[in-house]
Amino acid sequence: MKIRLFQQYLLEQKIDLALFFHPDPTINYFIQMEPSNAILSITPKKSRVWLTSLDKRPLLKNIILHNLLHNLKQNWEKEIKSANLKKIGLNHSSLTLEQFKKVKKLFPKSTFIDITRGVRNLRKEKTTFELQCIKEACRLTSQAFHALTKELPRKNLKTELDVAFFLEKYIQDQGAEIAFPTIAAMGKNAATPHHKTSLTKLSKGFLLVDFGAKFKNYCADMTRILFLGKPTAKEKAWYDLLLKAQMEAINSVQEGISFLALDTIVRKKLGKYSSFFIHSLGHGLGIEVHEAPVFSDKQERVKKNVPFTIEPGIYLPGKVGLRIEDTLVWDGKKVEILTKVTKDLIAVDF
């Protein structure tokens, strides 16, 4: 990954050492795996990672691999200790108080600085390899949804959990992983945006699925809605309005437009329903399913090779919930929707 660029950042900020502790996803980013435990140290000249023998050894370029001992001898502490490390960078967004106390004891004379922003910015723009992984994750996600539309009419899936397991099995059968626990929400359950997939039986109405594959550590995120039975004119109108709002935001994506501006476009289109759109329009994604850019940050703008989601929703408490979500990227000339599966409202015989 962009370790040289990060070392450049450390030089510019006059940081002698950056330390990362498990389970900081930044470690996963730099070593391109999910370790059981790890400590990562990066200085402007040298990068080292300590891993336990619980995991398979990763093939690392530009990072020296050490063994992290399981006994009480904290070998990494001895190996890392040095009086020359005056300014130490820590990722406040992931560090526990216990870890911080340990570092403070280890380096009593050093000063500490928060590098959350530096790390987030580094990970925001993706390399060609990272984009390829995200695209593949999105392709598998789209395929899984397509398979679900073929499976539902067979009536083998009875509950929300059946639907979630079908999607997750499909993805894993393709050799990929799950980016996050699948949300399958039947009818009024979808009025809770983060509904916990349950044993609720499938019945007539909207069925929402929010899920994603993870390919080589990189996430996809997509939400689609199906209709079991035949939607009423009103139900169709809700869906059409939401889709129009989502497409208007997607079609407005261009270099430098702020995410806040996209959010405004959606809320305007939703009109009287905008007060029922109770969350952020989207988020960046990569090693983590939610990462920078954070849409509520007014400074954040669309930039080349920074993938993100657009996911407006309408939630009528106790009644119904709709959300349509795509993962997309601005390639410098045009917006590319990576989750390519259809957004026509599919009505399944029920």
Ligand SMILES: [Mn+2]
């Ligand atoms: Mn999302």
